Amino acid sequence: xxxxxxxxxxxxxxxxxxxxxxxxxxxxxxxxxxxxxxxxxxxxxxxxxxxxxxxxxxxxxxxxxxxxxxxxxxxxxxxxxxxxxxxxxxxxxxxxxxxxxxxxxxxxxxxxxxxxxxxxxxxxxxxxxxxxxxxxxxxxxxxxxxxxxxxxxxxxxxxxxxxxxxxxxxxxxxxxxxxxxxxxxxxxxxxxxxxxxxxxxxxxxxxxxxxxxxxxxxxxxxxxxxxxxxxxxxxxxxxxxxxxxxxxxxxxxxxxxxxxxxxxxxxxxxxxxxxxxxxxxxxxxxxxxxxxxxxxxxxxxxxxxxxxxxxxxxxxxxxxxxxxxxxxxxxxxxxxxxxxxxxxxxxxxxxxxxxxxxxxxxxxxxxxxxxxxxxxxxxxxx
Numbered sequence: 001x002x003x004x005x006x007x008x009x010x011x012x013x014x015x016x017x018x019x020x021x022x023x024x025x026x027x028x029x030x031x032x033x034x035x036x037x038x039x040x041x042x043x044x045x046x047x048x049x050x051x052x053x054x055x056x057x058x059x060x061x062x063x064x065x066x067x068x069x070x071x072x073x074x075x076x077x078x079x080x081x082x083x084x085x086x087x088x089x090x091x092x093x094x095x096x097x098x099x100x101x102x103x104x105x106x107x108x109x110x111x112x113x114x115x116x117x118x119x120x121x122x123x124x125x126x127x128x129x130x131x132x133x134x135x136x137x138x139x140x141x142x143x144x145x146x147x148x149x150x151x152x153x154x155x156x157x158x159x160x161x162x163x164x165x166x167x168x169x170x171x172x173x174x175x176x177x178x179x180x181x182x183x184x185x186x187x188x189x190x191x192x193x194x195x196x197x198x199x200x201x202x203x204x205x206x207x208x209x210x211x212x213x214x215x216x217x218x219x220x221x222x223x224x225x226x227x228x229x230x231x232x233x234x235x236x237x238x239x240x241x242x243x244x245x246x247x248x249x250x251x252x253x254x255x256x257x258x259x260x261x262x263x264x265x266x267x268x269x270x271x272x273x274x275x276x277x278x279x280x281x282x283x284x285x286x287x288x289x290x291x292x293x294x295x296x297x298x299x300x301x302x303x304x305x306x307x308x309x310x311x312x313x314x315x316x317x318x319x320x321x322x323x324x325x326x327x328x329x330x331x332x333x334x335x336x337x338x339x340x341x342x343x344x345x346x347x348x349x350x351x352x353x354x355x356x357x358x359x360x361x362x363x364x365x366x367x368x369x370x371x372x373x374x375x376x377x378x379x380x381x382x
Contacts, residue, residue, distance in 0.1 A: 055106035068098035283336035
């Protein structure tokens with residue numbers, strides 16, 4: 001099969017042979033025009049992707065709409081199974097739903113930003129670590145986290161930025177909802193309006209055909225009609241509200257804080273704002289024993305963990321032994337690594353042993369409701 005080079009050579013040969021041809025010069029002129037007015041990159045890579053919608057400074061790209069639509073399809077499929085036929089899916093107009101949802105989200109995100117609502121790294125971290133979808137045996141599992149995001153075609157950075165925006169929007173909604181009271185009648189009317197359906201026919205008649213036959217001169221008749229139909233001319237009570245938002249950074253250069261004030265503020269808020277929890281980063285090797293196991297089974301498990309303990313004492317690597325022998329499927333492949341955890345995250349027996357160890361220290365055999373453990377602490381955050 002001829003290569004690209006042979007085709008290029010043939011084309012050059014044709015151009016040289018017909019260099020005086022009007023057609024050849026016309027084609028070259030078109031090529032030059034395209035490169036001048038669209039650029040080389042546009043010709044090579046295709047036209048630039050344009051935003052589907054723009055909210056303030058936020059552009060909503062086609063890829064975002066496709067991803068949101070795919071998530072909607074999956075949600076409906078999970079809820080309705082085989083009932084989500086192509087006809088039903090078309091009637092739902094999920095692409096339009098996805099776009100409208102992204103626009104609503106962008107509007108709320110922009111408003112949250114204008115009000116100075118910020119989500120800190122620690123708050124975001126706690127929310128992600130506490131998500132049960134990313135946990136195995138009650139603990140955050142990084143591999144499970146990455147796999148779940150890969151399934152959704154998201155990078156960790158994309159997901160975390162999106163989750164930060166979601167949390168800011170939730171805080172904005174909570175701020176608004178805290179000041180709103182919804183009565184039972186309003187709820188009833190909203191439900192009825194949502195569920196009620198009607199079928200009707202109508203004939204449209206232009207008003208111009210009847211204006212000539214209408215003569216209203218009696219002021220009393222007008223007043224009587226207004227009184228009778230007063231509800232049609234009444235709007236519900238409304239309140240116009242205004243809000244001022246003062247960003248601290250706008251006043252920073254006008255404030256002078258003494259060392260004594262800083263020290264006093266620190267002492268007053270030391271426990272709540274300036275103290276991180278005591279954390280350890282640990283690995284473990286687990287030999288499982290069911291809670292209701294008999295003594296013979298427990299003795300066999302203890303003998304196995306003791307053999308592993310002897311290998312550690314002989315100088316073998318903890319991570320390698322964890323990979324080979326540990327029965328904790330969530331951590332064995334990572335050399336038994338559990339990452340950092342604070343008090344209250346593990347069962348008491350495990351936690352007590354881990355927090356007694358210095359960095360590099362290995363525990364004796366620890367029994368917990370899960371079985372027998374050997375624990376090594378890699379790092380400590382006081």
